[in-house]
Structure formats: C-alpha cells, structure tokens
Amino acid sequence: MEKSELLPGTLDMLILKAVSLNPLHGYGVLLRIRQISGEALEIPQGSLYPALYRLEHQGLIAAEWGQSENNRRAKYYTLTAAGRRRLREETAGWNRLVSAISAALNTTSEEV
Amino acid sequence: MLRRLRSLLRVLKSRSEFENGMTEELHSHIEHYAQDLIRFGLSREEAYRRARLDIGGLNSIKDDCREARGLQPFDELSRNLRYAGRWLRKTPAFTVTALLTLALCLGANLTIFAVIDAILVRPLPFPEASRLVTIFNTYPKAGVERDGSSITNYYERRGAIPAFSSLSIYAFGTAIVGAPGSTARDQITRISPDFFTTVGVGPAMGRGFTDAEMEEQTDRVVILADEYWRQHFHADPHVIGRTVWVDSIPRIVVGVLPRDFHFLSSKAQLYLPLSSSPEERLPVQRHSGGNVIQMIARLRPGATLAQAQSQMDAQNTSLERNDPQAKMIAAAGFRSPVISLHVDQVAAIRPILLLLQAGAFTLLLIGLVNLVNLLLVRASSRSKEIAVRRALGANATRILAEAFVETILLVFLGDLLSLAVASAGIRLVTALGADRLPFGSYITLDARLATIALTASIVLGVILALPIAWFNLRPHLAEALQTESRAGTAGRATLILHHSFVAAQIALGFVLLAGAGLLGLSLKRTMDVSPGFRPDHTIAGQISLVGNRYSSPSAGLVYADRLVDELRRQPGVSAIGLATNIPFSGNNGISAAVAEGHVLRPGESPRGSYAYGVSGDYFQAMGFSLRAGRFLTSEDSERNVRTCVVDEDFARYNWPNANPLGRRIFQGIEPGKSADGFTVVGVVGSIKQAGLTDDTAQGAVYYPYIYRPDFNIFVVLRGGVRPESLKAVLQHAVRQIDPDLAVNAIQSMNDRISASLLDRRAPALLSGIFSAIALLLITVGTYGVLSYAVAQRRREIAIRIALGARPERIQWQFFSLALRLLAFGIAVGLCGAWATGRAIEAVLFHVAAHSPAILAISTSMVAVIALAACLVPARRAARIPPLKALTDQ
Incomplete structure (x- = not known):
C-alpha cells in the first residue's frame, strides 16, 4: 500500500499514542506506529530518538531500562499523567482540524 | 519549566551515564532492526549494513538528542573553553603579557576601590546611619574654622531642635586606668546620656548613663567596651556593680557595650559621663568650645539637613540677641553648620581618594586599549582560518561564541591574579598609612569585593570581545582568502x-x-617648607597630669620642675622643655588674645591665635629662632610680673610698624585690667603648627605655664644621642618621679612631620x-x-x-x-x-x-x-x- 509523508508536528502525537497503549522501546515505537497506521506511516528513523528525548525532557513520557523480548537490555517508554493529558488535547485538536478541513474541502458551489 | 530544569540537572549530574545510555539505546535499535531484517531473509552482513544505513549518522542523531535535552549550550561551552585554554597555552608570550596587564591594572583598581569602599562607600556601622549628623561652631573671620561645641550648646540645643530626634555630645581622650600601682593609659570617650540613642546602638549588658550622672558629684560610673570587659574581667557576666579605677578615682560599672562597637575611629576602652558643673552650662560659656567636645545628632525620620540647618540658625539668632558679646561673635562670622557625620569624617580625604581612583582607572583604560590591540593583532593572524571555516559553513554564532569565551576566560584568569595583586596592594597602602585614615581599619579584600571584581571581569570580557567579534564577522572572506600572506592582511579600517x-x-x-x-x-615643595624649628635630634611625648595630686596648676608646675631637673641630669640631653601644645601634635586649639595698641578696624573681629603654656627651656629644646628680646624660662612662671613671647606673625599683625617688646597682651577678646596683661619680652620665628602646608599666618603667643596650665603637657627633649635613647631616658625619668603617670605618643619631631605628610606622600607614590x-x-x-x-x-x-x-x-x-x-x-x-x-x-x-x-x-x-x-x-x-x-x- 502507498506510504504517506508524516505531516510536520504529528510525530510527537503519534509517539504519545503509541506508548499510551503499552510500554515500548524505541524500535518498538517505530513498529507500533507502522502497525496502528495500517502500514501507511513510515517514521524517519533518525528523527525518532531526538523526539523521544524531547518528550522525556518535557515530562510527557518516562523511560526505564528493562529486558526486551529477545533478552536484550532496552529502554522502555511509558506515558506520564502529563503525557496522557497532552495526548487528549492533541487528539481533540487534530479531530477538530481534520473535520474543519474536510468540511472545507467537501464544500460544493451550491453551499456557498 | 521546573520539570525541564530538573531533568536537565539530572542529566548534567551523571553526564557519562546519559551518554552511555544513549549509545546503548541506539545500538539496541540497530540490533532489533537487523534481527528483523535477517528474519525477512537478508544475510547477516547485509542486514547490519542496511540497519546502520537506515538510521543515519549516529553522531548527528546524538547531537539532536543532546539538544532535545537542553545540553547543547553546555557542550558548546566546554568545547570552547577547551579550545580557548589550548590557544592560551599555544601563545605563551601573548598570554603572559595579557595576564600581567590585567593583573596589574585590575589589581590597582581593586586596591584603590577597597580603600574607597571602606572609607567612602560603606555606611557607618549604625542603624540608619545616613540620618546621623554632626554640628560644630565656626568663626571663620576670626581664623577659627572649627571650634566643636560647648557644654552650654548641648543644654541649649537638646530637645530644642525639632528636626533632631536626639542630640548628644562626646569627647575623645585618654585616661590612666587601673588601681594605684597597676595603671595603664587607655583611650576613653566621654559621652552624654543620649549618645547611645543617637548612634542607635546601646549597651549589650546593663544600662547607659542617666541625666543625674552628668553632674560632677554623681558621675562615678563607667561603661566598658567589650574588649576591655573580656581582657580585664574575663567576660564576667556579673561585672555590673564592680569597680574600675579611672584617673585614681573608683567608678562603678553600669554597662558593657556590644562586641565590635566602635565609634568612628576611636579605640576607646571605657565610656565615661561627660559631666559638668552648673557654671560650665551658663550662656557666657556658649562660645568656649575649643574643639574638644563634639556634637552629633540623629535626624528625625523625614527631616532634612536643610530643615535642621534653618532651625539651628534660628536658635543661634535668637540666643545671640541677649548675648553681651553679640556684635563680636557676629563679626567673627559665627555659624553652626549641620553636616552628615559620614561626609564630615571623610571630607578631607575624599578628593584624594577619588583622584587616585581616577588614576587607577586611567591605568586600566591603557591596559584595556593595549589588550584590545593585541587581541586584534591575534584575530587578524587567524582571519584566514576563520574565513575558511565560514566558507565551510561554520555558523556565525559559533565563531562569536568562541571569541567571547576566549576573552572572558582570559579576563577571568587575569582577574584571579589581580586578587593577589590587590591583596599585596592593600598591604602596601596600609604600610603607607591608609589604616590611619578615618575608617581605614576597615580596609579589607572581602568576599563582597571579590564578587564585585569577578562580576566586573565578566563584563570586561564581553566588552573586550566586541571588537574581536566585529573583526571576525566582517564580510572579508574573499579578501582574506586571496591575500598572499599566510596570515592575511588587516584592512585599512583595522x-x-x-x-x-x-x-x-x-x-x-x-x-x-x-x-x-x-x-x-x-x-617636594611641601617637604622643602621649613617647619620654623629644628626637628632633628628632638623628641616629644605627652603626659596627662591626672589624679588628686595634680588638681592645682601649681602642683602641675612642681611636677614639671622636678621632671626637668631629673632629665637635666641625664647624659646626652642638651635641652628640656615643657609645653601645653607642640607643633604637629594634631591639636590646633586657637584662642583669642588682644594686643594693646592694636585698634580693630570696623568689621574686624578679635583674632584667634595659637596659645601655649611653656616651661623649662622649651624654645631651645624645640630649636626656635629668636628674633628679638629673650626666650621664656622656668623663672617666668615664678615671678609676679606676667611675661610672654610672641611670634613674628602675631607681632606683624598687631604692631606692624612698632617694636613689640614691652607691649602688653590680654587673654580673651577685650583688654582687661593692666595687671592681667602679659608683657612681651621676646619675639620668635613663626612655626607651622597645623602642618607644613598651612599657609595661614595665624600668630602664636607663648605664656609661662602657670598662667596657661593644662593637665596635658608635652615634654620636649633635645640631645646628641639617637632618638631611641632619648625616648628611653624620658620614659625612665617619668616613671621614676611618679609610677602612676605614663608618657605616651613619644615620637621624634621628624617622625611627626613625616606622619603629617601622609595624605601627600601616599598619593604621589601610588x-x-x-x-x-x-x-x-x-x-x-x-x-x-x-x-x-x-x-x-x-x-x-x-x-x-x-x-x-x-x-x-x-x-x-x-x-x-x-x-x-x-x-x-x-x-x-x-x-x-x-x-x-x-x-x-x-x-x-x-x-x-x-x-x-x-x-x-x-x-x-x-x-x-x-x-x-x-x-x-x-x-x-x-x-x-x-x-x-x-x-x-
């Protein structure tokens, strides 16, 4: 299926969503976003980690070292309370934006 | 915000842990990805290659991660610091020159600033010290600039000037302290009861003085300074009620002052009531200050100096209305200025200190100009390197940051060195006598000054970096790259x-x-001035004739005669004299004397002149020159005929065209009965009483000691031996006659003159x-x-x-x-x-x-x-x- 470019500013939101489902390590976040977007979104690998560090710095996600499925040490990210709040706000904002834009795009000349 | 700061601090605390974690996490990513790729069927080698390729440059990812954690500025700073440190080591000639320049220039400024800070800037150590003022009487037209205040002034002004919330008097002095047989001379201060309310600090234990203790019959109380209490009573908490002997009189301790209590520059050990008799408080005594008693007051909150001054003037005017001598006092230009206590204390030294600071600042400017020049030379030798780096995409902020970090580091290091220079400088100015200035004992290089210095160094560093930054950022890229020389040429502007x-x-x-x-x-001109006497081979010391034995002037004279006889027998002593005041003593008491035959012109006030009571061979001992007639001798004190000697200034002023010998002088402002007159028997050369630079021809009259007695006398010794031997002879003789008396302030006259040059020598030298x-x-x-x-x-x-x-x-x-x-x-x-x-x-x-x-x-x-x-x-x-x-x- 065709892959879409990530809209600017949406990476943080997707990461928050991914780790809200269950704790994930960095590579896991990548896989989870691909999975929940129906393979439609591809995260540039280079920008994933700076984004994770930024979100951790802002206190939206928390990190803890643990064991990965194949018995390697890995850093697992979980959503904090602040992150949960932020995700709610961003989701609501995004939905408003999408419906506004689609309403605008679906307008026909008779409706004006 | 706070959360981010905490996260940043956490990372900074264990920086290596952060770095290792980051590396491990990225490797773990590659590992997971590669394993997935292998599962998709790629060869192991190919899988790892792809994984590495897909994630991109690890270093730039790490940089981005660090930036995301707010670490970048710190990394940049430490890199720039390392770079700057390397640069300083690489060019030792430049570094040493720059650091020495900074150390000397900043050190000189810090030294002078430490002095200014202690003397001019820091407030007096009293609560709301800016409200403290001093008031003194001045009679400028009679040649008396400063006459302190009288007891009468105190009782008339106390509570009568609304602008003052309290008003007090004090007098510095010395006393023989201790029970008979174990005495020592100590500094004391006599004060009125409101002294502690005025300065705003009171006894730590016990009480201050009461009004009743201002009467001479009931004044046998004393307040101890903390130091005295610790040394002599071993900090006994029950010291109140115990006895201290002062001038052979027992006094009861009523209070102890807090630790570190100092009033101005006094090192007083004891505080006594400034008691007086009812006669001393009469209006007729109003103008008898004599600069012994000083007055201070505290302004009421909200009151201004100008208000206080106008109330003071109004009171003076109304009091003088009933004064029989009002006309004379007005002709003398009488006023009582109200001046801030701090300003008054430092008035004499202020211009010189500011002058020195200006000098030090000029030096700093020279140093800075020098440094900027050297830095620019250095920058232009690097212009090619910078041009290449900018061409390769180095951003301007980074190049700017480099320049700033370099110069700030340089100035900061120089500033650290300057602290050492300043502490040596402070030792130097102290050795030059700065500790004898008012508040000079407070001169230190403390944490506060060091902080100011270091802050200033950072500001300086920024200022110094500005021209370098300008130079580095000029669009001179092509020019620099094309020049033939390795270093590139400086442009015309540079x-x-x-x-x-x-x-x-x-x-x-x-x-x-x-x-x-x-x-x-x-x-040099000052040192070339002749003091009017021969200061070589002469020493002088001061004795206070206190205690019951010396209550009358004649008893004092008996002691003086015995002392002269005793000293005359000592080998090496060629002349001994006694006087109530000597040149360069610091006491410049001026009193009025009227000359027979001198007619006051309209508006002219009776003129003040220096007055001395002398005995023994004072004139020979001090090395005066005789112009006419004869010197006074000990016998003049014993005769019934009153005689005196005047100096040339006095003679010239009062009898410009006549022979002064045989004419008469009256003490005070009016001629009295002819039996009270003193007949002039000799004229001596004028001397510099107040200092070598004193050009006022004030005039001086020398009376036999018995007619102008004082319990403070100076002993003057001239001899062929070294001053040290003369000092020992004097000390021995004084103890021999009365073990309870002590000589203090023994100094050779040459030393006294040189000490008076303090405020000229130090600035010239610095x-x-x-x-x-x-x-x-x-x-x-x-x-x-x-x-x-x-x-x-x-x-x-x-x-x-x-x-x-x-x-x-x-x-x-x-x-x-x-x-x-x-x-x-x-x-x-x-x-x-x-x-x-x-x-x-x-x-x-x-x-x-x-x-x-x-x-x-x-x-x-x-x-x-x-x-x-x-x-x-x-x-x-x-x-x-x-x-x-x-x-x-």
Whole structure:
C-alpha cells in the first residue's frame, strides 16, 4: 500500500499514542506506529530518538531500562499523567482540524 | 519549566551515564532492526549494513538528542573553553603579557576601590546611619574654622531642635586606668546620656548613663567596651556593680557595650559621663568650645539637613540677641553648620581618594586599549582560518561564541591574579598609612569585593570581545582568502584602529605621568617648607597630669620642675622643655588674645591665635629662632610680673610698624585690667603648627605655664644621642618621679612631620607606581603594534630591498610612523593633562595646575619610551633578507 509523508508536528502525537497503549522501546515505537497506521506511516528513523528525548525532557513520557523480548537490555517508554493529558488535547485538536478541513474541502458551489 | 530544569540537572549530574545510555539505546535499535531484517531473509552482513544505513549518522542523531535535552549550550561551552585554554597555552608570550596587564591594572583598581569602599562607600556601622549628623561652631573671620561645641550648646540645643530626634555630645581622650600601682593609659570617650540613642546602638549588658550622672558629684560610673570587659574581667557576666579605677578615682560599672562597637575611629576602652558643673552650662560659656567636645545628632525620620540647618540658625539668632558679646561673635562670622557625620569624617580625604581612583582607572583604560590591540593583532593572524571555516559553513554564532569565551576566560584568569595583586596592594597602602585614615581599619579584600571584581571581569570580557567579534564577522572572506600572506592582511579600517589605539595609549599615559609629576612636585615643595624649628635630634611625648595630686596648676608646675631637673641630669640631653601644645601634635586649639595698641578696624573681629603654656627651656629644646628680646624660662612662671613671647606673625599683625617688646597682651577678646596683661619680652620665628602646608599666618603667643596650665603637657627633649635613647631616658625619668603617670605618643619631631605628610606622600607614590606601569604598557603596546606592522609588510619590504631600496629608508618609514603616533598621542595628552591639572589643583601645594617643566619631562619620557619600543621592529624591518622573505611560506 502507498506510504504517506508524516505531516510536520504529528510525530510527537503519534509517539504519545503509541506508548499510551503499552510500554515500548524505541524500535518498538517505530513498529507500533507502522502497525496502528495500517502500514501507511513510515517514521524517519533518525528523527525518532531526538523526539523521544524531547518528550522525556518535557515530562510527557518516562523511560526505564528493562529486558526486551529477545533478552536484550532496552529502554522502555511509558506515558506520564502529563503525557496522557497532552495526548487528549492533541487528539481533540487534530479531530477538530481534520473535520474543519474536510468540511472545507467537501464544500460544493451550491453551499456557498 | 521546573520539570525541564530538573531533568536537565539530572542529566548534567551523571553526564557519562546519559551518554552511555544513549549509545546503548541506539545500538539496541540497530540490533532489533537487523534481527528483523535477517528474519525477512537478508544475510547477516547485509542486514547490519542496511540497519546502520537506515538510521543515519549516529553522531548527528546524538547531537539532536543532546539538544532535545537542553545540553547543547553546555557542550558548546566546554568545547570552547577547551579550545580557548589550548590557544592560551599555544601563545605563551601573548598570554603572559595579557595576564600581567590585567593583573596589574585590575589589581590597582581593586586596591584603590577597597580603600574607597571602606572609607567612602560603606555606611557607618549604625542603624540608619545616613540620618546621623554632626554640628560644630565656626568663626571663620576670626581664623577659627572649627571650634566643636560647648557644654552650654548641648543644654541649649537638646530637645530644642525639632528636626533632631536626639542630640548628644562626646569627647575623645585618654585616661590612666587601673588601681594605684597597676595603671595603664587607655583611650576613653566621654559621652552624654543620649549618645547611645543617637548612634542607635546601646549597651549589650546593663544600662547607659542617666541625666543625674552628668553632674560632677554623681558621675562615678563607667561603661566598658567589650574588649576591655573580656581582657580585664574575663567576660564576667556579673561585672555590673564592680569597680574600675579611672584617673585614681573608683567608678562603678553600669554597662558593657556590644562586641565590635566602635565609634568612628576611636579605640576607646571605657565610656565615661561627660559631666559638668552648673557654671560650665551658663550662656557666657556658649562660645568656649575649643574643639574638644563634639556634637552629633540623629535626624528625625523625614527631616532634612536643610530643615535642621534653618532651625539651628534660628536658635543661634535668637540666643545671640541677649548675648553681651553679640556684635563680636557676629563679626567673627559665627555659624553652626549641620553636616552628615559620614561626609564630615571623610571630607578631607575624599578628593584624594577619588583622584587616585581616577588614576587607577586611567591605568586600566591603557591596559584595556593595549589588550584590545593585541587581541586584534591575534584575530587578524587567524582571519584566514576563520574565513575558511565560514566558507565551510561554520555558523556565525559559533565563531562569536568562541571569541567571547576566549576573552572572558582570559579576563577571568587575569582577574584571579589581580586578587593577589590587590591583596599585596592593600598591604602596601596600609604600610603607607591608609589604616590611619578615618575608617581605614576597615580596609579589607572581602568576599563582597571579590564578587564585585569577578562580576566586573565578566563584563570586561564581553566588552573586550566586541571588537574581536566585529573583526571576525566582517564580510572579508574573499579578501582574506586571496591575500598572499599566510596570515592575511588587516584592512585599512583595522590598521587605523591599531594606530589610534597606540596613540590613545600614549595620550592616557601622558596624562597619568603629568598628574603624577604634579603630585610629586607638590610633595617636594611641601617637604622643602621649613617647619620654623629644628626637628632633628628632638623628641616629644605627652603626659596627662591626672589624679588628686595634680588638681592645682601649681602642683602641675612642681611636677614639671622636678621632671626637668631629673632629665637635666641625664647624659646626652642638651635641652628640656615643657609645653601645653607642640607643633604637629594634631591639636590646633586657637584662642583669642588682644594686643594693646592694636585698634580693630570696623568689621574686624578679635583674632584667634595659637596659645601655649611653656616651661623649662622649651624654645631651645624645640630649636626656635629668636628674633628679638629673650626666650621664656622656668623663672617666668615664678615671678609676679606676667611675661610672654610672641611670634613674628602675631607681632606683624598687631604692631606692624612698632617694636613689640614691652607691649602688653590680654587673654580673651577685650583688654582687661593692666595687671592681667602679659608683657612681651621676646619675639620668635613663626612655626607651622597645623602642618607644613598651612599657609595661614595665624600668630602664636607663648605664656609661662602657670598662667596657661593644662593637665596635658608635652615634654620636649633635645640631645646628641639617637632618638631611641632619648625616648628611653624620658620614659625612665617619668616613671621614676611618679609610677602612676605614663608618657605616651613619644615620637621624634621628624617622625611627626613625616606622619603629617601622609595624605601627600601616599598619593604621589601610588600615582608614580601607576605611571611606571603605564609606561611599561605603552612600551609593550607600541612594540607589539609596530612588530605586527613590520611582519605584515615583510614581503613588500623584501621586494623593495631586492629592488635596491636603502635599509635606512625602510627603517625611517617605521620610525616616522612611530613619530606620527607619538605626536598625535601627546597632542591629545596635553589636553588631558590640562584638564587633569584643573581637577587636582585643589590638592596641590605651591604648584601651578600647568607646570611647563612637568609637561616637558612627561613628553620626553613618553617619547623616549615610544621610540625605544619602535627601534627593534624598525631595525628588524631594515634587515629582512629579501630572498628568504620571498620564499617563505
């Protein structure tokens, strides 16, 4: 299926969503976003980690070292309370934006 | 915000842990990804290759991660610091020059600032000290600038001036303290009960004095200073009620003062009531201050000095209405100024301190100009490197940050060194006598000053970096890359900047030198003044005749005679004299005396003159010169005929065209009964009572001791032996006659004169040191810039030599550059020196503000220095071997 470019500013939101489902390590976040977007979104690998560090710095996600499925040490990210709040706000904002834009795009000349 | 700061702090605390974690996490990512790729069927090798490729440059990801955690500025800073440190190590000549320049210039400023801070800036150590004022009586037209206050003033003013919330008097003095047999002389202060309310600090234990204790019959109480309490009572908490003997009288301890309580510069151990008799409080005693008792007051909150002054003036006017001598007092220009206590204490020293700070600041300016020049030279030698880096995409902020970090680091290091210089400087000014200035004992280099210094160094670092930043960011890319020389040439603008900096340095140094010259000449002129007596081979000490045995003047005279007899028997002593005051004693009590036959002109007030009671061979001991008649001797105190000796100033003022011998003088402001008159039997040369620079012909009258007794007497000894032996002889003799009396302040007259020059010698010496440093800086600066100019034009010169130019011609080219800079610098410097002369005119003695000789000497010194500094580079230019210069690089 065709892959879409990530809209600017949406990476943080997707990461928050991914780790809200269950704790994930960095590579896991990548896989989870691909999975929940129906393979439609591809995260540039280079920008994933700076984004994770930024979100951790802002206190939206928390990190803890643990064991990965194949018995390697890995850093697992979980959503904090602040992150949960932020995700709610961003989701609501995004939905408003999408419906506004689609309403605008679906307008026909008779409706004006 | 707080959360981010905490996260940043956490990371900074375990930085290596953060770095390791980051590396491990990225590797773990690659590992997971590669395993997935292998599962998709790629070979192991191919899988890892793809995984690495897909994630991109690990270093740039790490950089981005660090930035995301807010770490980037710290990394940048530490990288720049390392870089700057390497640069300083790589160019030791530059680093040492710059650090020494900074250490000396900043150290000099810090030293002077420490003095200014202690004396002028820091408030007096009392609550709301800005409200403390002092009031004194002045009679300028009678030649009495300052007469303190009288007991009468105190009782009349207390509670009567609404602008004051409290008003008090005090008198400094000394006393023999201790039970008979184990006495010592200590400093004391006598105070009125409201003294502690006025200053705002009271006894830590016990109480202050009461009004009842101001009566002479009931004043046998004492308050101890903390130091005295600890030393003599071992900090006994039950000391209240115990006894301390003061001047052979037992007094009851009623209070102990807090630790560190000092009033102004006094080191008083005991505080006594300033008690008085009802007669001393009568209106007729109103103008009998004599500068012994001083008055202080505390302004009511909201009251101003001007209000206090007008209330004071109003009271004086209304009181003088009933004064029988009102006319005379008004003619003397009587007033009672109200002045801030702090301002009054430091008034004499303030202009000199500000002058020295200006000098130190000029030195700092020279140093900074020098440094900027050196930094610019350095920057231009790096311009190619910077141009290449910018061409390769290094961003401007990074290059700017480098310049700032470098100069701030340099200034900061220099500033650390300057702390050492300043602490040595403070030892020097203390050795020069700064600790004897008012509040001089507070001069220290404390944490507060060090903080100010370090903060200032950062600001300075930024200021110094600005021209370098400007230089580095000029759009000179192509130019720098195209130039033939390795270092690149400086543009025309930079060259002009270099040259004007050298000229500015010369100008500032010239100003400093001229100022120091004026101060030095003024010191020399002062030292050339004859004191009017022969100070060599003479010592003087002070004795207080206290206790019951010396309650009458005649008893004092008996003691004096015995002392003279005892001393006369000692070997090596050629003359002994006693006097109630001596020149350079610091006491300049002036009292009125009327000369028979002198008619007051309208508006002229009776003139104050110095008055002395003398006994023994005072005139011979002090080395006076006799102009007419004879000296007084001990016998004059025993005769019924009243005699006196006057000085030339007194004689000239009162009897300008007549022989003074045989004429009579009356103490006070009116001629009295003829039996009270003192017949002039001799005229002596005038002496400098108040100091060598005192040009006032005040006049002096010498009376036999019995007619002008004082319980404070000075013993003067002249002898052929060393001053130390004379001192020992004097001490021994005094103890021999009465073990309870002690001589203090024994000093040779030469030492007294030299101590009086403190406020002239120290500034002259310090400004001399500043000038010497300035000359050194000018040498370094001129040498540096000319060497650079030669190095810059090395190839051009080589070509010219190769084409046959004469070496002298090339040498002359650089000499003429130096000459032009010198001429310009001195021209500007002359204007500066003119302004400086005007500014310091007030502290000069018998030296014009613009002395051509000093300007000429300064010019030649600066010229010699600057031309000598240019000699080496100019000759180097002339000897450039053409072939080598052209094939170099």
